Amino acid sequence: MTKKKAASDKTTAELEGADKTGPDVSIMDACIAHAKEVKATQLELIKSKDYDFAPEFRDMTIQLYLFGVMWKFAENLGSAEDARELAFAALAEFFVQERMPQQKVAKRIEFLRKMSKIEEDHNALAVAIGYESEPGDNSLAEVFDHYVDDTQVSGAFWRLYDRGRKIMLYGGLAIAFLVIWFVTLFMPGNTTIAILASGLIAAAIFVIPVFLIGIFIYRTKIKKAKQAS
Incomplete structure (x- = not known):
């Protein structure tokens, strides 16, 4: 029950x-x-x-x-x-x-x-x-x-950002690979850490200027957009 x-x-x-x-x-x-x-x-x-x-x-x-x-x-x-x-x-x-x-x-x-x-x-x-x-x-x-007139959300600005990001990524990897290959082949005797460090430094030397140029372009476009509005 x-x-x-x-x-x-x-x-x-x-x-x-x-x-x-x-x-x-x-x-x-x-x-x-x-x-x-x-x-x-x-x-x-x-x-x-x-x-x-x-x-x-x-x-x-x-x-x-x-x-x-x-x-x-x-x-x-x-x-x-x-x-x-x-x-x-x-x-x-x-x-x-x-x-x-x-x-x-x-x-x-x-x-x-x-x-x-x-x-x-x-x-x-x-x-x-x-x-x-x-x-x-x-x-x-x-x-x-x-x-419509907001540069920060425009497709053109996004494509510029996406292109710059890919340039930094793939360009940095390519530069690092080339430097590591060059050091390994033509400068034998270096330690593995030294070889990797040289690749990273080379990649940074490429990426940092590209990044700074991207920031400059971004600020320039935003400034022009504000002046136009």
Whole structure:
């Protein structure tokens, strides 16, 4: 009798738990479906604008925008109290469904959580506009239009950075290899540590000037952009 009662109590508790979690799960699924629809629509609307942004900035902006969209959608479905957290949970599941590696999802959500707020605890622009967006409007374009003249997030600037990074990496490795090869072949008798040190020093002599030139170009471009604005 006691076992039957315990089993009955357990079943009742599970049903109550299902009643509590069920609505949140269905709301989260609805948020994800809505976000996918909004994303497809908005990306189609901005396709003709040919925005040229750094890939990381573009992805982050779209994700923050979709977070705002899901936040408002969750509120409209009756989850006003925890709609923000529910939207983050939905966004995480959204990433999983888009085949983002599981280990990256938590880090990405943590990053977006930080970027979703700016000074004085205000929402980031992409979040705010996503929250206020309406179906079929040009709200994502409105977000990107704010950054069209921002050199720091431009695609051209990102390509310059990426090119410089590759030059430093591969150039430094090539110089180090050549010096190690030269010392080993034409200057026998050196210790292994001395040979490796010569390679590292040669790589540093190449990398440091390239890095400084990159910093100079960066500051010059930023200065010109500020003067133009």
